[in-house]
Amino acid sequence: MLLGKTIVITGISSGIGARVGELALALGADVIGVDINPPARPLDAFIKADIGSAQGVAEIVQTLPRRFDALCNVAGVSGMIGAAKTLAINFYGLRELTEALAPRLREGGAVVNVASIAGYGWRANLERARRSWPRPDSPISARSSPPIRFPTAKPIRCRRSSCCCGRCGPRISRCSRIADCASTP
Numbered sequence: 001m002l003l004g005k006t007i008v009i010t011g012i013s014s015g016i017g018a019r020v021g022e023l024a025l026a027l028g029a030d031v032i033g034v035d036i037n038p039p040a041r042p043l044d045a046f047i048k049a050d051i052g053s054a055q056g057v058a059e060i061v062q063t064l065p066r067r068f069d070a071l072c073n074v075a076g077v078s079g080m081i082g083a084a085k086t087l088a089i090n091f092y093g094l095r096e097l098t099e100a101l102a103p104r105l106r107e108g109g110a111v112v113n114v115a116s117i118a119g120y121g122w123r124a125n126l127e128r129a130r131r132s133w134p135r136p137d138s139p140i141s142a143r144s145s146p147p148i149r150f151p152t153a154k155p156i157r158c159r160r161s162s163c164c165c166g167r168c169g170p171r172i173s174r175c176s177r178i179a180d181c182a183s184t185p
Contacts, residue, residue, distance in 0.1 A: 003028035006068040010051055010097070011075030013037040016114055020072055032068070034060055035075065051075050051097060052089035061100045071101055072112045090115070 007024050011017030012033030021043065024031050032045040039046060047063050050056035073094045079086045098111055105111070 001027045004030075005070065006030045006032065006065065007070045007072060008032045008034065008064060008068055008101070009072040009074060010034045010094075011073075011114075012043065012046070013039045015074075017072075017074035020074055020114075029069075032064065051093035052085060053093070054096070057093055057096045057100065060097060064101065064104070067104055067106050068101075068109070069106050070110045070112065071098065071105065072114070073098060074112075074114045076114070076116065078116075 002024055005028075007029045009017055009021050009024065009031060012021045012031075013035040014037070017033075017035070018039065018041070021031050021033055021039065022041065025041075025043070030044045032047065033039050033043045034047045034049060034051070036048065036050050038048065047060055049059045049063075051060070075094070076090045077086055094113065098113075102111065
């Protein structure tokens with residue numbers, strides 16, 4: 001069913017990523033795995049890199065082939081390692097990698113993002129997250145490590161016709177209330 005298809009899978013060394021890799025191989029795909037740890041099973045290719053750093057994302061992009069059929073973003077961590085590192089891996093790195101690789105997808109290709117149920121209740125926890133995460137214009141609190149900077153990251157596009165706070169202008173999202181903007185059609 002996947003014979004002749006090349007699939008890139010992040011988080012290939014454990015959990016859901018490992019299982020996705022097994023299934024893709026069983027269905028005939030050429031699998032390129034990406035992870036910070038080596039996989040337990042042999043793959044067609046493996047890239048050891050950290051999706052949570054700009055350098056790691058650049059290494060992945062540079063190493064991958066020019067064309068492939070699918071990108072499965074399965075890499076992720078729990079929030080137990082701290083908010084900055086969790087966001088760097090689960091959001092910023094994933095986003096940067098996807099944006100860099102999207103032009104390489106063959107016609108009819110796909111991007112699959114896997115997330116845990118831990119993010120399901122984000123609306124209920126939004127105020128708590130706002131209180132615990134420093135505002136963009138404030139110094140980083142002593143409780144958290146500095147955010148990891150991705151120099152080529154583009155701003156998230158607000159889904160509203162104009163920004164909810166009125167400071168950002170139409171369809172620009174460096175908004176301090178981006179969670180509200182992005183969630184409102």
